[in-house]
Amino acid sequence: MQNLAGGTSATRAGAVEAASDALVVAAMDRGREEYRVHVADTLIVVVPGLTEQGDVDLIDLAEALPSFGLVRQYAVPRGTGGGSRFAGDH
Numbered sequence: 176m177q178n179l180a181g182g183t184s185a186t187r188a189g190a191v192e193a194a195s196d197a198l199v200v201a202a203m204d205r206g207r208e209e210y211r212v213h214v215a216d217t218l219i220v221v222v223p224g225l226t227e228q229g230d231v232d233l234i235d236l237a238e239a240l241p242s243f244g245l246v247r248q249y250a251v252p253r254g255t256g257g258g259s260r261f262a263g264d265h
Contacts, residue, residue: 176211188241190214195240199233207231212240219243 180197184190194212201210202223212219221239224232 199237202231
């Protein structure tokens with residue numbers, strides 16, 4: 176695995192958005208592969224889909240992590256405040 180990006184954000188939503196951006200850039204460069212993305216304490220494994228033309232579906236990929244983040248926010252225990260970290264591995 177190779178670390179592709181990392182950083183911090185004041186909010187979980189900000190970390191998810193930054194991780195999503197990094198994931199799309201990686202997929203544009205590296206194509207359809209398995210990506211492991213860590214946002215705060217959550218590991219998300221992503222394999223991008225393909226368009227009807229056989230290209231990596233970057234639009235769907237860009238929407239995947241934020242959608243997961245919206246679902247996940249309700250599962251985060253209260254009082255865990257502070258910032259969220261993200262790291263994208265390939």
